[in-house]
Amino acid sequence: MADQKKAASFNVLPKIINGGIAGIIGVTCVFPMDLVKTRLQNQQIGPNGEKMYSSIIDCFRKTIKQDGFFGMYRGSAVNILLVTPEKAIKLAANDYFRFHLATPEGKLPLHMAGIAGGLAGLFQIIVTTPMELLKIQMQDAGRIASAERAAGREVQKTTALDVAKTLVKEHGIFGLYKGVKATGVRDVVFSVVYFPMMASINDAGPRKADNSGEAVFYWSLFAGLSAGMFSALLVTPFDVIKTRLQAIKKIEGEKEFDGFFDCLTKTMKYEGPLAFFKGGLCRIMVLAPMFGIAQMVYFTGVGEMILGIERKKSV
Template sequence: MYQVARKFVFTESHCWDAESKRSYEDLFEKLDTNKDGKVDVAELRAGLTAMGISFRKGAAQKIVSSGDKNKDGGLDFEEFSRYLKEHEKKLRLTFKSLDKNNDGRLDSSEIKQSLAELGVDISKEDAQKILKSIDIDGSMTVDWNEWREHFLFNPATNIQEIIRYWKHSSVLDIGDSLTIPDEFTEEEKTTDFWWKQLIAGAMAGAVSRTGTAPLDRMKVFMQVHSSKSNKIGLVGGFRQMIKEGGVTSLWRGNGVNVLKIAPETAIKFTAYEQYKKFLSSEGGKVQTHQRFIAGSLAGATAQTAIYPMEVMKTRLALRKTGQYSGMLDCAKQILKKEGVKAFYKGYIPNMLGIIPYAGIDLAVYESLKNAWLSRYAIDTANPGILVLLGCGTISSTCGQLASYPLALIRTRMQAQASMEGSEQVTMSKLFKNILAKEGFFGLYRGILPNFMKVIPAVSISYVVYEYTKSGLGISN
C-alpha cells in the first residue's frame, strides 16, 4: 500500500500538470472513505496510517485546519489539491536554500551548516541522526523526492521547523525579561511571520504575568520587608496584603508589568538584529558566543529604555492603599519628590544580572538539548512539547538562581525611597549589610514564591501562545 501511495504522490513531476492532478485525484478518492466529497481529520489520519506514511501527532488536524477555506470541517478536492501544491512549493524553495553546493542532495554537513546559521550548534553525529530520520534509501544523503516524501504530509515545511522546535524562545514567560530574544530566519523576516510571532509571545506574557501576579507581588514584598527579625511566610504575607487592601491588592503593579512587555520586546528584537550584524563578519554566520553577546547587549538596551517602568512596578507593588491613584500619579510623585535619577535606582545590579541569567540559561538549555539529541534522537529530531517545556523551565530556573541576589539588591534599591526611615545606600554597601545581618541566604529572600510561579507561568504562556498563534494563522 505504501508503494501505491508513493506512486500517487511522489512523482518526478515538479509542476501542476494533468499527471499531478490525476495523482491527487486518486489519492483524494482513497482518503475519502465515506465518499461524501471531502476528507476530514479522521479520514486523513486513518488513510495516511494505512498507507504507511509517517506524520507527526496533530499533523492531520493542522493540515485540515490550514486547507479548509470554507470552514466546513473537511477538505474538498479543490482545497486538498491547493494545500498540497502550496506546501510542495514551500518545500521546493527550502530544499534549494539548504542545498548549499547545488548538487540536488542534502548531506549532514549542509544540515549542520543550516543549523549553525540559526544559532544552533550540533555535532556531526547529531546532524547525521537528523539526516537519517529523513533518508529513505540509506545513502546518508537526502534528495528532493525523499525530502518531499518526508514533509509533504507534515505541516513542517523545512529543516528550519525542526530547528524551531529547539530554538530557545522567550515565549516561556516567567516574569523575568533577561532572556535571549527570539531569532527568525531571513525568510520569516520578509513575511508577516515574525511580527505575528512577537504578538503571540507578548499576549502569552501578558496573560501569564497576570495569572501569576499575586506570587510576583509576594516575591517583591518578601524581598523588601522580610528579614531575620521580621520573618514573613507565604500564608501570613497573603493575609497581610489582603487585610490591608483586599483581594484585588494582590495584583498591584501588574498593570505596568504587562504594559512594558510590548515596548521591551520590540526594542530587544530590533537591537538584537543590529548587534548580530555588527558582531558577525560581512555575510558571515553568527556563532553561539556572538549570539549570546548580541542577546545580552539587546537585553541591556531594552532594559535601559524601559527601566523607569521597572521602578514603577516595584513601587506600585509595595504601595499602601491610597498612596497612588495609578501609574501616572506614581510617576508624578516619584519625579516631584526624588527627581529623574530615582527612575534608575537599582539600574547597575539589574544590568549585572543579565550576564549570569542569560549565560547560564543558554548554557543549561544547550546542554540539555544536546544530551537529548545524543541519547534519544534516533528516528526524529522532534523532542515533543514536554521535553521542550522541561528544558526551558530547568534552564530558566538555573538562570534565576544565579542572578537572584542581584535581583534582590535591585528591588531593595528601587524601594528605598518609598520606605520610611530607610537609609539610601549603594549597591555594595547594601550587599554587605544583607550578608552581615542576614547571612548568605538573606540574598535569596522571596525565592520560594518566585519558584512557585515558574511552572504555572510556563504552562499558561505556552497554552496562550499556541492559541494566539492559531488565531493569527501561524503554526509550527
C-alpha cells in the first residue's frame, strides 16, 4: 500500500520538463568553454614537445581568430537539441530513484542516494553517448582544419548530420555509441558523487517562503556549483579517455586508440599521468556553472507551473 501511494504521488512529467529547460539554459551558457576543453583534451604532444594550444586563453584566442566568435559554438546545435532529453533523463531519473529508494518516513540514506545518482547516470548514456560523439567531431574540427591547412591540404567541411549518416552507414546504429563504456564509467561515477553531495549542500541552506520546502534559488545555484566542481575534477581522467576515444579524425602523427584500456596505457606511456587531467580546469569551468545553473532552473519548478501542478519538496 505504501508503495502504491508513493508511485501515485510522484509525477514525472513536470520533472522531465524542468530537466529539459534546465539543460538548454545550462549548456548554452557554458558551451564555448566546453569547446576549449574538448580541443585541449584531444591535443597530443608531438615528438619535439610541440602543441597547437599552450593554454585555455591561447585556445580561445586562436579559435576566435580562425572561426570568429560564433566558431566557439561549433557543435552547439546537436548538443542543445539532444541535451533536452539528456538532462531531462538525468535530473528526473535521479529524483525518481531518490523518491522510490527513500524510507517510508521520507529519509534517504547516503548509500541509497549514491545508488539513485548512479542509476540516473546509467540511464542518461542512452542519449549522452551519441550527443557527445557528434559534438566532439564538430568541436574538434577547427583544430583538425588548422593542422590540415598548415600541411597544405584541402579542408572539407562537414556537419553533425554528415558524421551521423557516415557512422550509421558504416557501423549501423551502434556506430553512434563509440566510447559508450568510457561514457558510462564517467557519468555513473560523476552521478554517484554529484547528486548526494549536491542534495546535502542544498538541504543545509535557507528555504523559500512559499512553503514548498525548497532552498532559495541562490543556494541551489551554490549547491550545484560546489558539487559540480568537485565531481568534475574527480572524473576528469575518464573524460579525457572518453573524448579521445570519440575523436574520429586525428591530426597526422597522433595515436589511434583501440578501446578504453589501450587509450589508458598509451596516454600514460607517452604523455604521463598529468595528461589525464588535460582540460581539467576547463571541465570544472564548464560543469560547475552548468550544473549550478541547471539545478537552480530545475528547482524553480517551471514544469509544475506550466502544468498547474502543486510543487512538493523533493527527497
